[in-house]
Each structure stands twice: as structure tokens, then as C-alpha cells.
Amino acid sequence: MDLDAFVALETQVWEALRRGDAEADRRLLAEDFLGVYPTGFADRDDHVSELADGPTVADYELHDARIMIMSEDDVLLAYRADWHALAAGERGERESMYVSSLWSRRAGTWVNVFSQDCPAAI
Numbered sequence: 001m002d003l004d005a006f007v008a009l010e011t012q013v014w015e016a017l018r019r020g021d022a023e024a025d026r027r028l029l030a031e032d033f034l035g036v037y038p039t040g041f042a043d044r045d046d047h048v049s050e051l052a053d054g055p056t057v058a059d060y061e062l063h064d065a066r067i068m069i070m071s072e073d074d075v076l077l078a079y080r081a082d083w084h085a086l087a088a089g090e091r092g093e094r095e096s097m098y099v100s101s102l103w104s105r106r107a108g109t110w111v112n113v114f115s116q117d118c119p120a121a122i
Contacts, residue, residue, distance in 0.1 A: 001067065001069055001075055003065060003066070003067050006065075006067055006075055006077045006103055006110075007062060007065050007077070007079070009028070009077075009103060009110055009112070010062065010065075010077055010079070010099075010101055010112075011062065012024065012028055013025065013028050013029075013101075013112060014057065014060050014062070014081075014083075016028065016051070017050075017051070017055065017056050017057040018055055018057045018058070018059070018060065019055060020051050020054040020055035020056070021051070022048050022049075022051040022052070025047060025048050025051060026044065026048045028111060028112055029044045029047060029048070029111060029112050029113075030044070030104065030106065030111040030112060030113040031044060032044075032113065033047065033111075033112060033113055033114070033115075034113070034114050034115075035047055035114075035115045035116070035117075036114075036115070036116040036117070037116075037117050038117065038118075038119060054086075055086050056085060056086055056087070057083055057084070057085060057086055058083075058084040058085065058086040058091040058092070059083065059084050059091075060081055060082065060083035060084075061081070061082045061083070062079050062080070062081055063079060063080045063081075063082065064079055064080050065077060065078070065079040066078055066079070070102075072105075073104055073105040073106075074102065074103070074104050074105075075102070075103050075104075076100060076101070076102050076103075077099075077100070077101045077102075077103060078098065078099065078100045078101075079098070079099055080096060080097070080098050080099075080120060081096070081097055081098075081099055082094060082095070082096045083095055083096075095119070096119070096120035097117045097118060097119050097120050098117070098118045098120055099115060099116070099117050099118075100114075100115065100116045101114065101115045102114040102115070
């Protein structure tokens with residue numbers, strides 16, 4: 001399994017957030033998606049609803065990606081993200097976090113089933 005392929009999948013999620021594309025976000029997340037964030041737990045509907053008012057990310061960069069092959073249908077991608085939030089059309093301060101995302105192949109399609117964000121102390 002190729003690291004670049006999973007970074008590309010994760011990039012699609014970030015692009016959905018940057019474009020405010022709720023449908024793309026929903027399509028990339030499993031129905032039983034679980035997000036664990038500094039603010040608490042989120043399911044797929046919670047994640048997608050963040051885009052109700054448009055894009056939430058102004059720009060981003062993904063760094064230091066690595067994968068762990070859990071099975072032929074499950075891959076854990078971990079990386080650092082540096083990004084600027086977008087709220088009410090205003091670009092926020094630069095933020096950095098470490099992200100772990102579990103991608104699972106279901107019915108032949110890779111979907112994100114779990115994601116955990118940890119603020120980076122950089």
C-alpha cells in the first residue's frame with residue numbers, strides 16, 4: 001500500500017474543508033465515522049455540519065506523513081498539519097496539529113472511519 005495514495009485521500013478531506021464542499025466531505029467519511037478532537041467527539045453529521053456556512057479552512061500543508069498497515073483493508077495514516085482556519089471570511093492564526101486517520105476499504109471504496117487531532121506543541 002502506497003503512502004502517497006493515503007495522503008491523497010486525506011488531502012481530499014482537507015480540500016472539502018477548504019472549498020466548503022459538504023457533499024465531498026460526507027462521501028469521504030464512513031457512516032459510522034468517529035472524530036476525537038480537543039473539543040470532544042464528533043460523528044459524520046457533526047463533521048459535515050461544520051461546512052453549513054461555507055469553508056472552514058483557508059489553507060493547509062500536510063507534513064511528515066507515515067502509514068501503518070493494519071490489514072489489507074485498514075490503514076492508519078498519521079501526519080502533522082499546519083493550517084489557517086477560516087471563520088466569517090477571516091483567516092485565523094496558524095495552527096499545527098498531529099492527526100491520525102484510519103482509512104478502511106468498504107465495498108471497494110476507501111473511507112475515513114476514525115480521526116483524532118492533537119494540538120502540536122511546536
